[in-house]
Amino acid sequence: MTIFPHVFAESEERQELRRQVAKLAAKYGREWFTDKARAGDKTTDLWLEVAKNGYLGINIPEEHGGGGGGIGDIAAVCEELAAQGCPLLLMVVSPAICGTIISRFGTEEQKQRWLPGICDGTGTMAFAITEPDAGTNSHAITTTARRDGDGWVLTGQKIYISGVDEADHVLIVARAEDARTGRLKPCLFVVPTVAPGFEHRDIPMEIVSPEKQFTVFLDDVRLSDDHLVGDEDAGLEQLFAGLNPERIMAASFSTGLARFALGKAAAYAKERAVFGQPIGAHQAIAHPLAQSHIEVELARLMTQKAAALYDAGDDAGAGEAANMAKYAAAEAACDAVDRAVQTHGGNGITQEFGMAGLLVATRAGRIAPVSREMILNYVAMHSLGLPKSY
Structure with missing residues (x-):
């Protein structure tokens, strides 16, 4: 049985990371955060300072602009920001979900193209899986990706997608047909938010947050094959x-x-x-x-x-x-x-x-x-x- 001592007592390095993030976030504080949210402004200053200090991409490999740490490190950053009253929802999405998937399954060209921007805060990426009629059942996703020559065409709709207005790209979960079985399988595509056929609409929310929620519409969005992350058969x-x-x-x-x-x-x-x-x-x-x-x-x-x-x-x-x-x-x-x-x-x-x-x-x-x-x-x-x- 494998034992993880740091589960019970975090390393001094992790504890110091927490202290430094808390110190940084305390300069901004809850009042600043809620004032930004109520005014409809963004917390870009905090986001970029977190990135400048190397915390935003701390879980991403060093060769791609990150800190070479793990999920435990980026989770500690996320927690300490929230503990100072400055929860950054897009930390869950951009470095942790998108950054992890691209780091593990992307090609070297994809890693060089997208990971540095995720780390320095200039290339924030959103993540889209939820759909209006699928809800919790991710097996019922109907957004489809079909082969078209040497590329793909995406069609469908997503809902409750965080921070699309702050993102350059969205990592979208679609379903492609398996040539062998005819069944639909999940595939991951990086879609530019400026792509023709990509639209997003703000969802009014009661929550006080600078990060908004959106419905995303994909109307025959065409992508080259290098926007597919990982193996289309990995599912x-x-x-x-x-x-x-x-x-x-x-x-x-x-x-x-x-x-x-x-x-x-x-x-x-x-x-x-x-x-x-x-x-x-x-x-x-x-x-x-x-x-x-x-x-x-x-x-x-x-x-x-x-x-x-x-x-x-x-x-x-x-x-x-x-x-x-x-x-x-x-x-x-x-x-x-x-x-x-x-x-x-x-x-x-x-x-x-x-x-x-x-x-x-x-x-x-x-x-x-x-x-x-x-x-x-x-x-x-x-x-x-x-x-x-x-």
Whole structure:
């Protein structure tokens, strides 16, 4: 049995990475982040500074402009940014999903073309898998890719795609016909956002975030063969090379927000006095916050395990752990923010104290990138060996 000591105690290098990212993000802070979001502005300054310091592409090989680290490193960056109130959703997408897939399966020419821009922040890439009628069932994707001479033609529609307006390219999951069986198989294509036939439409959201969601339309988008990433026959192996990091990053996103909310709640509970003593002295306040701290730390531990397994090349073990981490982190974050709002009382639903907006942000973690119900299905089937229920 392989043992990963750093699952339980992160290396000094990883801890220093966390400290430096937290220090950088603290220069901006939650107020700056929400002001940008409410004004319809972008957090490009923070994004580029993260990149300039080498953190944005820390998981990408050095020869392609990255830091040569692993998913555990980029997850730590994601978490620390969120813990300072500056969650960058596109970190989950551009370096972690797209960067990982291209690093593992792209040609050398594709790596040289797209990875440096992902690392330095000038070539952000979005990721598109979700469809209006497929929902959680990725096997029901209807976006198709058909051969046309020495290239491809993509047709279909995607929904809830993050940051298309900030991306130069979108890594799109389509389905191509297998010449041997006639069945459709998943394939991955890098599509320029300026390609003829590519359109995107903003989806109004309640969440306070500078990163918008879009519906994407593909109307006979023509691509040369070098926009296909990996082997067209590899199918799900290539797709899940990106989806397991996505779950790990989503977990870190959630635990970071939870830590931010708990920090604010604990500070308020020490300062706010009622009946002659701080409200934190009352167990009705102290115990829920303590419980959330325990839940968040447990979720962080599972996230570290998932990252360690993935970086060690254990895709099967990482799949189980990544799903569990994402589930645990989303649940812990929702509870932590709810308790933080309650700790603040009426102040918890004001813009001044900034707690209420986190309710929607953390609640999204129970839905995306995979719903908690589908994770429970996965664990029931693969961990417990129960019959398939869907």
